[in-house]
Amino acid sequence: SRGATLIACRRIPLPLVICPRPLYFYPDTMAVENDSDTGVLTRSREELKPPEEFRVILLNDDYTTMEFVVSVLITVFHKPVPEATRIMLDVHKKGRGIVGVYSFDIATTKITQVHTLAKQNGFPLKCTMEKA
Secondary structure, three states: OOOOOOOOOOOOOOOOOOOOOOOOOOOOOEEEEEOOOOOOEEEEEOOOOOOOEEEEEEEOOOOOOHHHHHHHHHHOOOOOHHHHHHHHHHHHHHOEEEEEEEEHHHHHHHHHHHHHHHHHOOOOOEEEEEEO
């Protein structure tokens, strides 16, 4: 073996750590309370609520082409062509069209993507959200 150098490694034993009792992790949804009268620790669990949902809405304007709106619905919102065309016609005829219902973070991300694409292509397309 040309140029290969072998290095001898010696294993170093790691110290053994012994815990007198197991360590428990209480997630944020758990609360530990101490009853001062009896000295008993009790755990209570908070109920988790599903995330709030928001409707994402495309708004009509006089400059954005129908083809661009359909392409945005296909690329950003992953809509099939017939559904994208139907939503685009709602936007065109009614002045606004509901694209979908998403959690807050996903809705804001999709709105930002729409505004970025519209700006890059020189269109004033606007997108908003409202509580579902």
